[in-house]
Amino acid sequence: MSTPSAKSMVRSPFVLIVGVVLTWFIAAFLVWPNLNVLIATFFPDGSFSGRAAEKLFSSQRAMKSLGNSFLLALALSVTVNVVGIFIVLVTHYFRIRGSRILFLGYASTFIYGGIVLAAGYKFIYGDKGIVTSLLVKVFPTMDPAWFSGFFAVLVVMTFATTTNHMLFVANALKGVDYQTIEAAKNLGASDWTVLRRVVLPMLKPTLFAVTILSFLTGLGALSAPQVLGGRDFQTITPMILTFTNSPTSRDLAALLAVILGAATILMLAVMSRLEKGGTYFSVSKVSSALQKQQITGPLANAAVHGIAYLLFAVYTLPVVLIVVYSFADGAAIQTGEISLGSLTLDNYARVLTQPSGLRPFIISVVYSALAAIIAVGGLLFVARLLQKYKNWVTTVFEYLLHIPWILPSALLALGLIISYDHPNPLVGGAVLTGTTVILLIAFVTVKIPFTLRMLKASFASVNSSLEEAAAIMGAKTLYVFRRILLPLVLPVAAAIAALNFNSMLDDYDTAIFLAHPLVQPLGLVIKANTDGAEGVVGVANTFVYTVLLMVITGLTMYLVYGRTSRRRITQNHPRGVPAAPVPGSSLADSSGNVSDDKEPAATVR
Amino acid sequence: MIRLDNIEVTFGDFTAIPNLELHVRPGEFFTLLGPSGCGKTTALRTLAGFIEPSRGTVQVDGKNVTKLPSDKRQVGMVFQNYALFPSMSVWENIAFGLRVRKEKSAESDRLVRDIARRVELSDEQLHKNVAELSGGQQQRVAVARALVLKPKILLLDEPLSNLDAKLRHQLRQQLKDLQSEFGITTVYVTHDQDEALAMSDRVAVFNKGVVEQVGTPQSIYDQAATEFVCKFIGDSSALTPEFMAEVNRSSGAGLSPAANSYLRVEKASLTPPADGGTAVGLSGKVVSRTYHGLHSRYVVRSHGAEIRLLVKEDGGVHPEAGTATTLYVQPGHILQYHPDSGKALDRQDQAVSLP
Numbered sequence: 001m002s003t004p005s006a007k008s009m010v011r012s013p014f015v016l017i018v019g020v021v022l023t024w025f026i027a028a029f030l031v032w033p034n035l036n037v038l039i040a041t042f043f044p045d046g047s048f049s050g051r052a053a054e055k056l057f058s059s060q061r062a063m064k065s066l067g068n069s070f071l072l073a074l075a076l077s078v079t080v081n082v083v084g085i086f087i088v089l090v091t092h093y094f095r096i097r098g099s100r101i102l103f104l105g106y107a108s109t110f111i112y113g114g115i116v117l118a119a120g121y122k123f124i125y126g127d128k129g130i131v132t133s134l135l136v137k138v139f140p141t142m143d144p145a146w147f148s149g150f151f152a153v154l155v156v157m158t159f160a161t162t163t164n165h166m167l168f169v170a171n172a173l174k175g176v177d178y179q180t181i182e183a184a185k186n187l188g189a190s191d192w193t194v195l196r197r198v199v200l201p202m203l204k205p206t207l208f209a210v211t212i213l214s215f216l217t218g219l220g221a222l223s224a225p226q227v228l229g230g231r232d233f234q235t236i237t238p239m240i241l242t243f244t245n246s247p248t249s250r251d252l253a254a255l256l257a258v259i260l261g262a263a264t265i266l267m268l269a270v271m272s273r274l275e276k277g278g279t280y281f282s283v284s285k286v287s288s289a290l291q292k293q294q295i296t297g298p299l300a301n302a303a304v305h306g307i308a309y310l311l312f313a314v315y316t317l318p319v320v321l322i323v324v325y326s327f328a329d330g331a332a333i334q335t336g337e338i339s340l341g342s343l344t345l346d347n348y349a350r351v352l353t354q355p356s357g358l359r360p361f362i363i364s365v366v367y368s369a370l371a372a373i374i375a376v377g378g379l380l381f382v383a384r385l386l387q388k389y390k391n392w393v394t395t396v397f398e399y400l401l402h403i404p405w406i407l408p409s410a411l412l413a414l415g416l417i418i419s420y421d422h423p424n425p426l427v428g429g430a431v432l433t434g435t436t437v438i439l440l441i442a443f444v445t446v447k448i449p450f451t452l453r454m455l456k457a458s459f460a461s462v463n464s465s466l467e468e469a470a471a472i473m474g475a476k477t478l479y480v481f482r483r484i485l486l487p488l489v490l491p492v493a494a495a496i497a498a499l500n501f502n503s504m505l506d507d508y509d510t511a512i513f514l515a516h517p518l519v520q521p522l523g524l525v526i527k528a529n530t531d532g533a534e535g536v537v538g539v540a541n542t543f544v545y546t547v548l549l550m551v552i553t554g555l556t557m558y559l560v561y562g563r564t565s566r567r568r569i570t571q572n573h574p575r576g577v578p579a580a581p582v583p584g585s586s587l588a589d590s591s592g593n594v595s596d597d598k599e600p601a602a603t604v605r
Numbered sequence: 606m607i608r609l610d611n612i613e614v615t616f617g618d619f620t621a622i623p624n625l626e627l628h629v630r631p632g633e634f635f636t637l638l639g640p641s642g643c644g645k646t647t648a649l650r651t652l653a654g655f656i657e658p659s660r661g662t663v664q665v666d667g668k669n670v671t672k673l674p675s676d677k678r679q680v681g682m683v684f685q686n687y688a689l690f691p692s693m694s695v696w697e698n699i700a701f702g703l704r705v706r707k708e709k710s711a712e713s714d715r716l717v718r719d720i721a722r723r724v725e726l727s728d729e730q731l732h733k734n735v736a737e738l739s740g741g742q743q744q745r746v747a748v749a750r751a752l753v754l755k756p757k758i759l760l761l762d763e764p765l766s767n768l769d770a771k772l773r774h775q776l777r778q779q780l781k782d783l784q785s786e787f788g789i790t791t792v793y794v795t796h797d798q799d800e801a802l803a804m805s806d807r808v809a810v811f812n813k814g815v816v817e818q819v820g821t822p823q824s825i826y827d828q829a830a831t832e833f834v835c836k837f838i839g840d841s842s843a844l845t846p847e848f849m850a851e852v853n854r855s856s857g858a859g860l861s862p863a864a865n866s867y868l869r870v871e872k873a874s875l876t877p878p879a880d881g882g883t884a885v886g887l888s889g890k891v892v893s894r895t896y897h898g899l900h901s902r903y904v905v906r907s908h909g910a911e912i913r914l915l916v917k918e919d920g921g922v923h924p925e926a927g928t929a930t931t932l933y934v935q936p937g938h939i940l941q942y943h944p945d946s947g948k949a950l951d952r953q954d955q956a957v958s959l960p
Binding site for chain 2: 183185187190193202288
């Protein structure tokens, strides 16, 4: 297929309409808000001012939070790698008894994350938590607040963000050519040497990528420090939130957001730089599938098994307890003591029938569904055009659409707040801050990069002769799009919409900045419950919400990944369903490959 | 040098190799040839120590290595895709085994440079990344990596299968030259009969886990021991009982008409042999002629059989499709197999008919 020039694009009315709408959207919601944050920080009154920086340096709390964020980011880069590599090796590389079961346990973070996971850990290990209550009975002298501060945040985030390893590192490991392992063994290498000198070096680019993702997750952490950090351990994003809420310190919030954004961009630049150097993947065309390795030393084997099952317990205990206690009455939740008699369906009945319980759930479902449909529906046209026309105009558009990918959501949210808290001609003179629309806009915006990349890849995989055949028979652009391309891309589009829906259902990071005070989505209600807003009932409700979310997420995951992978085997489906994308490409990878994204891994921020 | 005795290999319920006997002589280039899934790679991997046989013994240089791990057997291996470590330089790849053995670094360097020179890799190439090398250079690295440890035998698992045709021809020669230079006993696996015939001292033809024939390239081609070998190697036409009866009638050869009989395409001719010989002429009709430049392929129907044959395009006049012609066949060239067992029939007249 030829690649038409920028000029030829202008001749098509279809392109023109999409182009105008897209330009407005990008200008109004991607460029202007973020530019506005910079202006608010450095040019508050029209001329350059360093006042925000001065305020930052003189605020001990803000400086401490900066330090804490970088400390958390660094520590998390190490701990997530240690745990993540271990669980990937245990489930995919070594021959371990019961590795299927272990995998299911480790994969529990696929179905719950973010505020839900942080809340779950607090309700179990926190000062009034179930496990803590039980432990205090056994050891009356112990500190009930043992699970808080830096340690608690690090532990929770470590176990919550190994999802990236399970997705990306496991996938990279599957790509290792087994012949190289056999070759190394044939040359006399021990298990350990094979792993250290042959296998791990081949995983290097993926490990770089997930390390940087972990670093960024730690840097932008919001819910875990808020719920578990306590007074002593606050990080940048919670601080941005605090400063945003008082108009006098908005500039300070903006500056912190800018620092966060700059650090993110820097890390992503480092990542794409590192990926360009060196060959790590197999140079061969034919490779053989990895076979699991028996650990030869009996002692080492026993130790690895032991640690694997210990980690399994750590991963699954919160899930099991949440499910069990979601059926328990208030007394059982408070004391931690549970009997068969105290298990009822009352909590479910209350959440699903009483308006106060059901309302946040419905709000979240409506927001997520709308945002998912708008993002996928709108980008279907955009992705098609970006894939068809490859010239400098579309390249610029593509870069701009990746803005939400390189900027932390706190910065995006803050930008929207300060740009639309007064009448703005970009949106027809309306005030958006404080309305229900602004959160929807943010949801759509945040989902753009992931959706765009997946849709583009899906369009790219459609055989271009189909389109040419239709065109030869006289079909017009829109007709070809509607009758030929759309039906082929639709299954992928539906899968992307489902994943988007999932990830927004329990959103907290965006909603906390932008939600209407009376239309509070689920994430905010769960967070309020961790502060004891509705007492034991709130805890019980959160457990029920969590179980429902896990069921919905699990079901979607099954529909998207479980079924398609089977269908692909039987029908040899060539299309790019968003199967675990491999990290390792710069942000505007114009080749349209399904490559890395922070999604759909649920992360704790 | 290598003895596989009474080997059985099973994968779960599936028996890949029921009972394998193979003896390879010192310094020999020995090829395991067969269609995909015939067990040749399984046999090689059993020899390499990647598969443990459920029965039987493997001996290398008089020593029983059946229970030894791969690296203790003194076998070097070149993998199908070379299995070069992508994260290491050429030097590091070749030195890998030496470093695992904790060889002194000065000594390692000397050995690596020595072997590199012998496989014609330059010092500059030693410091390149393996991805920067061409297919031929990668192959030399793989060979050097295996040979630097001074193995007693070298195993090659279809090392040419993922290359394009031209490079395959070139590397085939390179590999054969390296083998004769080092004089190392080599076991080579391939499904390409052309490769097997051109490179090997001896060939074992595999079918469904069983060795059908072991012999020199010429003997497996000219005296294919079984119907499978006859059909797998080379190109031949199936003959009908009427055709056989006609051959017997005109030559008095006494071949069995009931046997499954074949004739190689290059053994039939449309002109009588220059020296007369034992050839008999049979009447036939040209069914088709396909021009290939160097030669033409003919299909001639004669006494119920469709005989395929090659005619060299040397400028002479050759019959067109539809014309009647005479087909010349030497009875001694006809390969005959028992219809049930597939085994070759004894040829009493062999001595007479073969020059």
